[in-house]
Amino acid sequence: MKRRQFLKIGTGMLFTVASIPLIARIAMADRNKRDSDQVGRVVMSEQEWQEKLTTGQFDVLRKEGTEAPFSSELNDEKRDGTFHCAGCDQAVFTSRMKFDSGTGWPSFFDSLDGAFETKIDFKLIYPRTEYHCARCGGHHGHIFKDGPEPTGKRWCNNGLALTFVPA
Numbered sequence: 001m002k003r004r005q006f007l008k009i010g011t012g013m014l015f016t017v018a019s020i021p022l023i024a025r026i027a028m029a030d031r032n033k034r035d036s037d038q039v040g041r042v043v044m045s046e047q048e049w050q051e052k053l054t055t056g057q058f059d060v061l062r063k064e065g066t067e068a069p070f071s072s073e074l075n076d077e078k079r080d081g082t083f084h085c086a087g088c089d090q091a092v093f094t095s096r097m098k099f100d101s102g103t104g105w106p107s108f109f110d111s112l113d114g115a116f117e118t119k120i121d122f123k124l125i126y127p128r129t130e131y132h133c134a135r136c137g138g139h140h141g142h143i144f145k146d147g148p149e150p151t152g153k154r155w156c157n158n159g160l161a162l163t164f165v166p167a
Contacts, residue, residue: 042088042136053087060158061087061138064123064130069104072159077106081166087138089163090115093155099147101154106162108155109147116140131155 044052049062059065074083083093083106092115093108101107114134121130121142129143140161147154 040135044136049087054160056160057086060160061085061133061136061140064139065158066141067105067158067160071104072106074106074159074162074164075104077164079164079166081164083108083157083162083164085115085133085136085138085140086161086163087133088136090133090135091165092116092133092140092162093157095167097155101147101156103154103156105141106157106159107147108157109149109151109153111155118143133161 046062050058053061056067060067077095077098079095081095082091083095083098084091091112093111097108097110099107099109111131116131117134118129118131121128130139131141131143132139138161139158141155141157144154144156145152
């Protein structure tokens with residue numbers, strides 16, 4: 001392979017890899033625009049979200065932040081009940097789906113049907129599956145493939161993104 005061919009191929013590959021996060025953001029923005037027209041969606045301005053949520057909740061739900069591990073009381077929640085999105089109060093998990101992952105964040109092996117939408121996140125370079133509330137678009141966490149049966153998945157959730165409603 002000649003140097004010129006190598007440079008052309010290398011430049012093309014670099015451009016392709018660099019554009020993946022941009023393509024993912026464009027696809028998410030398009031999906032969010034399309035979904036905001038659906039009945040039942042919660043759509044608010046950034047200022048309205050800031051007024052509704054605590055600073056920590058706003059950072060996690062609206063800015064895709066991550067709380068410190070072992071900082072959420074919900075990590076140790078063991079009562080029977082339902083976990084809801086802190087942004088819009090949509091039920092997202094049941095207590096039967098919860099397990100102790102040892103990671104420091106509330107973890108679940110499954111979610112309620114239709115509760116979340118997913119997208120690929122490249123913030124740490126390698127792709128991860130990020131999930132957001134299907135109703136308000138609030139960021140909750142990431143899905144990993146190291147959970148227990150029956151799904152083998154670990155829905156690693158920020159406790160700030162949840163509220164708990166005892167049965």
